[in-house]
Amino acid sequence: MKLDQIETPAALIDIARMQKNIARMQGHMNALGVAFRPHVKTTKCIDVVRAQIAAGARGITVSTLKEAEAFFAAGAEDILYAVSMAPSKLPRALALRRQGCDLKLVVDNPNAAAAIAAFSDQHGQTFEVWIEVDTDGHRSGITPEQDTLLEVGRILHENGVKVGGVMTHAGSSYELDTPEALAALAEQERAGCVRAAQRLREAGIACPAVSVGSTPTALAATQLEGVTEVRAGVYVLFDLVMHNVGVCALDDIALSVLATVIGHQADKGWAILDAGWMAMSRDRGTSKQSHDFGYGQPCLLNGTPLPGYVISAANQEHGILSATAEHAHTGEDITQRFPIGMKLRVLPNHACATGAQFPEYHAVTPDGDSVEWRRFHGW
Structure with missing residues (x-):
């Protein structure tokens, strides 16, 4: 796939x-x-x-x-x-x-x-x-x-x-x-x-x-x-908390959540994703660190981070993508930057917590194909 x-x-x-x-x-x-x-x-x-x-x-x-x-x-x-x-x-x-x-x-x-x-x-x-x-x-x-x-x-x-x-x-x-x-x-x-x-x-x-x-x-x-x-x-996946600790770069983080843009609140500068806290988890581990990544760092489909944007809030099945305070003054039209149907990858705060939200991983090869790796839940 x-x-x-x-x-x-x-x-x-x-x-x-x-x-x-x-x-x-x-x-x-x-x-x-x-x-x-x-x-x-x-x-x-x-x-x-x-x-x-x-x-x-x-x-x-x-x-x-x-x-x-x-x-x-x-x-x-x-x-x-x-x-x-x-x-x-x-x-x-x-x-x-x-x-x-x-x-x-x-x-x-x-x-x-x-x-x-x-x-x-x-x-x-x-x-x-x-x-x-x-x-x-x-x-x-x-x-x-x-x-x-x-x-x-x-x-x-x-x-x-x-x-x-x-x-x-x-x-x-x-x-x-x-x-x-x-x-x-x-x-x-x-x-x-x-x-x-x-x-x-x-x-x-x-x-x-x-x-x-x-x-x-x-x-x-x-x-x-x-x-x-x-x-x-x-260490095997890393995450944003580890990035803030200083032991990995953003491009070392191997886990991400694939999400789709499903709506906008243009007057608020929001793009709505189909990945809320049920996908990202409620872990807000970066909120106490030097760089708060909200509920995750959005990236392009190829994994390139989108500086100036963050998943700023999350409901159960809705993630709110918005510009950071430093980036908001550019006035970029978020509806054009993130059109309906666009897919993004979101780097997680805590790999353990985010992984636990899913029954399987899609393991992505360098050529862009993926295979399913099962994981298990419970005690």
Whole structure:
């Protein structure tokens, strides 16, 4: 299918850009001497993950057990479920382990650790569990110097549960926008996770894996002494938030939403698209950054950005394309610039959120043809 034949709205992946992004990250990890375990929650797409594995990825990271089940069925065996384990989900995890999946669980509190230990004993199954470490105060995890770190480690270790490692995610990197700040956080992330592993080892608890990562810190890291692997996800497609952080250019962004102009409000300077928040998502991650892209950056069908224009508002099925304040004074007639039926591509704020609005991607080849890549939803 050519782009002008695809029904809109539709999610497009530029294959050439995606492959370039994969090669960039994998090459950087190879140069730093660490394994790379991509986070597949961004795309939830087997075709994309196969390209990541072909480039050299070792294992995958998931954020839902449904992802683990789907990717294991597709051939991935080494899987880190990187969300603190809810005891009610242990039967599902057990089913995967018994099918041969090398599924690793994550905990960040004594109660969950005790529940895993009790469940393991009850079912005669040894799980591998990693402990989540908080290195930047962004989300969940145990800080490297907390007594709770050793408490959790001992609960697992003394009850026959393998402590496979420690992992952290420097999510606060999304709030930064200079190379110096990103490099400093990458080192903070590395040092904190390595310190947590050191404390566990000094307490007699084996901790072979030290796993760090976010897309910005992975790309900003200059040395990863003591780290065994890095995780990152959005790098494979990138988005406008990552552009504002400073880790990609607009022409690195591999995901876009294909939309059609369906109307105008000429007196307001609006062109109406058939891609509202149900297509773009409600994520407004760039609103707190130096450049607010509204609900997305419009581009021509060939992917060329249209400077001075933005998706300024969105209803459920309607997107409002308008000129930015700096561009509005030109007086260009928006009805002539964007005629009814014209198709555009819109770069998203957050690739994970936008991709989640669609059941499939249309993967676009350099010659303009496209093939359908399925993705899946749910938990």
